[in-house]
Amino acid sequence: MDDLRIGVIGAGGRGGLANYAHNPGKGSRLVAGVDVNPKALIKFKETYGEEVFVTDDYRKLLERKDIDTVFVTSPDFLHEEQTLAALEAGKAVYLEKPMAITIESCDRLLNTAMRTGSKLYLGHNMRHFPAILKMKEVIDSGIIGKVQNAWCRHFISYGGDAYFFNWNSERRFSTGLLLQKGAHDIDVIHWLAGGYTKSVVGMGMLSVYDKCERRDPSTPAGIPPWGWPPLSQKGLSPVIDVEDSSMIMMQLDNGVQASYLQCHYAPNAERNYTFIGTQGRVENIGDFGKCEIHVWTTRGNRAEPDIIHYLKPLEGSHGGSDRAIVQSFIDFVRFGAKTNTSPIAARNAVATGVLGHDSMRGDGGRRDIPQLPKNVIEYFENGQKK
Ligand SMILES: NC(=O)c1ccc[n+]([C@@H]2O[C@H](COP(=O)([O-])OP(=O)(O)OC[C@H]3O[C@@H](n4cnc5c(N)ncnc54)[C@H](O)[C@@H]3O)[C@@H](O)[C@H]2O)c1
Secondary structure (H helix, E strand, C coil): CCCEEEEEECCCHHHHHHHHHCECCCCEEEEEEECCCHHHHHHHHHHHCCCCEEECCHHHHHHCCCCCEEEECCCHHHHHHHHHHHHHCCCEEEEECCCCCCHHHHHHHHHHHHHHCCCEEEECHHHHCHHHHHHHHHHHHCCCCCEEEEEEEEECCCHHHHCCCCHHHCHHHHCCHHHHCHHHHHHHHHHHHCCCEEEEEEEEECCCHHHCCECCCCCCCCCCCCCCCHHHCCCECCCCCCCCEEEEEEEECCCCEEEEEEECCCCCCEEEEEEEECCCEEEEECCCCCEEEEEECCCCCCCCCCEEEEECCCCCHHHHHHHHHHHHHHHHHHHCCCCCCCHHHHHHHHHHHHHHHHHHHCCCCCEECCCCCHHHHHHHHCCCCC
């Protein structure tokens, strides 16, 4: 079988992930890059050779018949437009999370993938984090019984550097950080708890980054404003209308109750999940690199777990998950291999985030997640085979 010939839309930034797919003669190679930043295109040529095709217009890449696969690693608000066009052009797509920034956009992507038959893969790399896989293994073994509760505390130490100085800070580009960051965690909760959110309520506010010094609206975002404590950071976005602290509670369609707490001005960065079942509890200490999975299966007034699984760090970005997810995508496109990730799950994570924000920005009341038609769910659950 010939190599997949791959183009990257959004070659800078997260587009670096596609490097794991550059294995000429071994199944896939990068042959084209798109970016509106000329520096990203210069770097792309330096990395993959003078002969690669580069452009600032994604449509020119999609016109090419010698490209069969694309990575869409551009900012969230471009995902829908660029991925719809790629699917219509018959390309297989690796789309970064969040799938899109509205529920309607996600549903258009699902429907278009189904109608065209072009393969759609969602880049939820947390489904390849060793800590998440180990917790799933523990839960699936039955040792903690039937999961009833799922909680996630998400500490982010780099909020000002990553989300309050560029497009992420504006609802019109991101909807909110329950999508940009939360889509990962909501997806993990859904996956490990074995259900999708049926209804969600939310509370949240912006209370730290709105007090930081902003840059002039005529100045582009530029280099992230590193610094600590958060209130000392300067040069943040002129417009910030997303929350820096969000809390949502979810009821899943299988009866599991879940909560997710996200804070963007914490001193450390970690996602801490716990799943409580009818016979025990599992929790991660550390989310990538060297981490521990603690399991409690007996009753007692103590913090020490009954079992500790020690995980060794894996090489590569995001604790080895980026390499693994790219390989999974290549195997899915080439051989129809089964995937950990799912476009349906990615849509349901976005839907929960969108309606969580709607609740916290409105009356704080309960919002029900619109259900997908059965034929759409079946198409994706059956591996996108016509
Ligand atoms: N799964 C993960 O671990 C992970 C990590 C980081 C980012 N992401 C996701 O990756 C995506 C990109 O994030 P980022 O932080 O790299 O964003 P970014 O703002 O750095 O943009 C990525 C690249 O897209 C380019 N770009 C912007 N507009 C474009 C256009 N119209 N056409 C082509 N290219 C364009 C930018 O110049 C940049 O090089 C986001 O959706 C984000 O959620 C995922």
